[in-house]
Amino acid sequence: MDDLELLVNGMNYSGWTSVGVTRAVDAASSAFTVDLTERWEGQAGRAAQLEPWPILPGDRCEVRLGGIPMVIGYVDIFKPSFSATEHSINIQGRDRTSDLIDCSAVHQPDEWKNITLLRFAQILAQPFGVRVSADVAVGEPFSVCKLQQGETAFEAIERYARQRRVLLMPDGAGGLLITRAGNKRASVGLVQGENILSASGSIDHSQRYHSYLLKGQAAYNPESEGQTEAHVSGTAGDSGIGRYRPLLIVAESGSTGASAQARAVWEANSRIGKSATATITVQGWRQRPGGPLWEPGMLVQVKSPWLRMDGQMIIRQATYERGEGGTTTRLDIVSPQAYSPEPPDSKKSVKAKKGGRNIWAEAIGEEDKTNG
CATH class of the missing domain: 3.30.1920.10 (Baseplate protein-like domains - 2 layer sandwich fold)
Structure with a gap:
């Protein structure tokens, strides 16, 4: 069975009672949280542990799921607690890219001419020891890139990334990746009655405008x-x-x-795309036994009569969990239109498919609302 490994300052820690790792296609840093119970002398059937584990905020760490690196960064939070019968700790941390999110962009010069988005991001990330790469074309150079007083390094990079209609996400190795959603496709679909354990959805037009x-x-x-x-x-x-x-x-x-x-x-x-969202929970961390992990940014076919959903969606965020409820992955999905560079065209109606209305497609203007 796949396990989570947490390496802190080169030492591998295991025995977790619960774990959670979150990655998103539109978040520059992955995050993890783990809980464990330390073994102390006097507990029946357990070997004595005389010293607390030497884990503190600021320590370098690496998180692996099934041997695959997911987070390479630092411990942010250390929470010890104890009672008469147990002693437990909670550890939370993020990628190295978290420093880009937290810290101000302080650089001289603060203005560059005729520079590409990739090169601009690399310059701002270099002092933090963060590598920046791209798996898509980043477009023509900007005539001018200029920092704004008080903004973080990530805010500066994101300002120009939005103009190139690209996303910034962690690459799993402590670096920042410039990418687009939908470059990969899941090898299996999400199907009610087969691999969907539970699901919920929301259609919210409060942040849409005419x-x-x-x-x-x-x-x-x-x-x-x-x-x-x-x-x-x-x-x-x-x-x-x-x-x-x-x-x-x-x-x-x-x-x-x-x-x-x-x-x-x-x-x-x-x-438009983010106005129709759903959260789907599946068993395990992999798409199929021995197969690839579920990953943010993937296109996936979703079929759920109860959600009235039948079509392709994008995995915006994946949260890998293990605890009392077993080993699961929680997938937050949105319409591919949320990351599309093409103009929205709600006037092109698509007839409702056999089997009833697809209210998710209707919610983003992809179906003729008179059908069904």
């Missing part, structure tokens, strides 16, 4: 009269929202007309 307007300014160009740079904008719409609900977005940094339009589309798609 129109999106992005405004910004382009970088200075000495060959221009200034009008083009001063008035850069992009628009996108969501015909699934019938009433007047506009959202004005101020561009995070210098833009062009094309990048402003792409940024508006990304905002619309993200909100």
Whole structure:
């Protein structure tokens, strides 16, 4: 059976009573939490442990699931507790990339010209000892990348990542990966009555708008009269929202007309796609015995009559757990549209499939709402 290994300062610790590891396609750091009971002299049938385990916040650590590295970073939190009958500890930690999230971007110079997103991210991550790589094209160089006072290193990188419609996630080896969702496909589907243990869903339109307007300014160009740079904008719409609900977005940094339009589309798609979500729990950490782990960013076919879902979804987050409820993986899934670079097109209706309505597709404007 797959097990979790926690290596702290090179020493492998086991005997966990409960474990949890969380990875997400849109979160730059993975996290883990583990509980165990230390053995103390006088407990029947157990060998004496005379000294507490030397684990403290700040210690270097590595978490492996079934021998596969998932987190390489640091211990954040150490919580000891005891009673008359037991002594237990809880340990929590995150990837090395957590320093990018927590710490300010302090760098001289604080402005770079004609630089790609990958190179910009590598420069900001280098002082933290974090490697940055990309498994997708990162687009053309930016004419200017400039830090904003007080922002973290991750916030600075993410500002420009949004303009290139890419995601930032941990690579499992302590580094940061620039990627897109849907690059991988699960080898098995999630099917009610077969491998789904439990599921719940939510359709929430509170963060959707009928129109999106992005405004910004382009970088200075000495060959221009200034009008083009001063008035850069992009628009996108969501015909699934019938009433007047506009959202004005101020561009995070210098833009062009094309990048402003792409940024508006990304905002619309993200909100549309994430308005229909579900959480599905499956047995074990692997897609099938001896097969690959469930991973965030994967496309997966989901079929659940009770959720009224039948179609492809994206695994946004995977949480691997072991405790009193056994060994399970909790998968948070969203529509692929949440990470699509293409404009939303709710007017292209898709007839309801045989077997009834797909309310999840309807929720993001992919089906003719008059069907069913």
